[in-house]
Amino acid sequence: MNIGEVAKSSSVSAKMIRHYESIGLIRTSPRTLSGYRQYHERDVHLLRFIRRARDLGFSLEQIRQLVSLWDNPERASGDVKRLAQAHITELDQRIAALTDMRDTLVTLAKSCHGDHRPDCPILHGLARI
Amino acid sequence: MNIGEVAKSSSVSAKMIRHYESIGLIRTSPRTLSGYRQYHERDVHLLRFIRRARDLGFSLEQIRQLVSLWDNPERASGDVKRLAQAHITELDQRIAALTDMRDTLVTLAKSCHGDHRPDCPILHGLARI
DNA sequence: GCTTGACCCTCCCATTATGGGAAGGTTAAA
């Protein structure tokens, strides 16, 4: 399989596949005589795994750990669970921070009459420390 | 005031103040003969405004618009409110996306016994498309 | 056999917001 076909079936762009190779997230693939990268079905699986983990907000560094666990039949499921739970905690913190921002903005926006008059509590609220 | 003092009282690093100047978010400041940037109290206010907007998740492009509204006594409060509400919508979408990720991960983690055994539903869940 | 279009290759640059650090000039206090 050439890179384009793998890209299509894994939903990871060819650009990104080359990038993942260059940073060592996936192994370098064999090449044809003319230099084309050659892939197999198992590469598609790995790339789908990576894509899905990205969609779930894992960083490439975290995915690197997940991949090494995935590759390793010796790993304990506890290792994977710990990684997942650390990531859940991280997501919770980001959600809480965004929710705080949102609530502050909603409060500011409520107090603004939002018409043609120049006076605006949102700007006052932003200016005040 | 030199840049270091402004940085301290606005909570915006000197590095960032120079950067904001270079991208035209704030005006170029006057210099001393030896080239030191000189600031006044109103610059501290503006930088605090920017800092607070950043903390609320506004991008620098959005802040550029807010600053021009702030600077402009002619602007209608409705303009500001529209910007704020667009940003609230954006925050809501990001919160929803993160919450989805979190819920998926929690479901996966729950189904994983998390002990020394190698079998792990989290990895199966990530691998499945 | 030759053209053509769809591939593929590498390399460089851009994004967003922030920071590190080098190399060198300035200021103020001891």
Add this chain to the structure above:
DNA sequence: TTTAACCTTCCCATAATGGGAGGGTCAAGC
């Protein structure tokens, strides 16, 4: 006068992704 704490500009780095240039390759149709 020395010295420490400033300041300056310039280059590089981050994370993840994409755009595009310049050029090679492959397969199908003529």
